[in-house]
Amino acid sequence: MMDKYFVAYESYDAKILESLCGDGDVKGIILGDALCNKRMFRGGISELVLMMNRVLSSEKTAIYQAPLYVTSRNRDEVASILGMMDGYKKESFVIVQDFGTAELISREFKNLRTVWGQLGRVRELRFSDEFLKFLCKRNFCGMETGDGALAKRLAGFGLVPFFSDAVIGYQTVGRVCYLEYETGRCDPLLCRKGCYSLREENGEYEMTVDGFMLGKKYRRAQPYDTEELCDIPSAELIRRIQE
Numbered sequence: 001m002m003d004k005y006f007v008a009y010e011s012y013d014a015k016i017l018e019s020l021c022g023d024g025d026v027k028g029i030i031l032g033d034a035l036c037n038k039r040m041f042r043g044g045i046s047e048l049v050l051m052m053n054r055v056l057s058s059e060k061t062a063i064y065q066a067p068l069y070v071t072s073r074n075r076d077e078v079a080s081i082l083g084m085m086d087g088y089k090k091e092s093f094v095i096v097q098d099f100g101t102a103e104l105i106s107r108e109f110k111n112l113r114t115v116w117g118q119l120g121r122v123r124e125l126r127f128s129d130e131f132l133k134f135l136c137k138r139n140f141c142g143m144e145t146g147d148g149a150l151a152k153r154l155a156g157f158g159l160v161p162f163f164s165d166a167v168i169g170y171q172t173v174g175r176v177c178y179l180e181y182e183t184g185r186c187d188p189l190l191c192r193k194g195c196y197s198l199r200e201e202n203g204e205y206e207m208t209v210d211g212f213m214l215g216k217k218y219r220r221a222q223p224y225d226t227e228e229l230c231d232i233p234s235a236e237l238i239r240r241i242q243e
Contacts, residue, residue, distance in 0.1 A: 020060070093112070113141040142160030
């Protein structure tokens with residue numbers, strides 16, 4: 001069993017952070033809330049910057065969870081955090097859910113490595129080989145996952161599986177389905193996606209509208225054989241701890 005973890009708390013304070021920085025079993029610390037930093041830090045973005053600086057100054061690996069939506073409203077803020085991390089000239093990681101942020105990192109911040117986040121799934125239920133090849137082409141080093149089988153597939157493409165033992169559950173609901181968008185009508189006989197059935201079966205998930213997430217919650221990852229997972233080259237584990 002691997003004894004080094006990347007750790008993410010739902011909320012941080014100075015005492016928690018110092019405890020993690022002094023914990024020999026913790027390899028790295030994940031900072032940043034995908035939806036709103038005020039949920040993770042009482043002082044919001046200012047406290048994120050201070051705590052990220054503390055982790056970067058320590059022997060721990062710093063991992064930044066970039067926002068789910070990086071737009072003109074928060075792009076400069078995100079770029080400032082990336083610049084601070086890159087300035088330490090130590091290998092650090094950024095979990096992203098969009099290719100625009102990944103491209104910015106690849107172009108301007110050479111000490112940062114990108115990880116495709118589990119929230120980047122959006123409407124994808126499965127990941128094709130073509131998508132995994134695309135991640136490699138776009139210089140991603142790995143992907144978050146709670147699926148042991150997918151973790152093994154990732155390793156086959158040279159991608160590091162950042163295995164999470166608590167997977168975020170959510171569901172995207174659009175007002176217009178893809179079939180209706182393409183054809184101008186929604187014909188159940190032509191559609192094989194079963195959108196409405198899927199919504200009903202997964203009603204316990206947090207709901208979103210047109211891709212904008214309204215909330216999230218964690219569920220346990222699929223059972224997996226830890227010894228088998230440990231055979232994956234360079235596999236990393238992420239332990240999400242909820243307060």
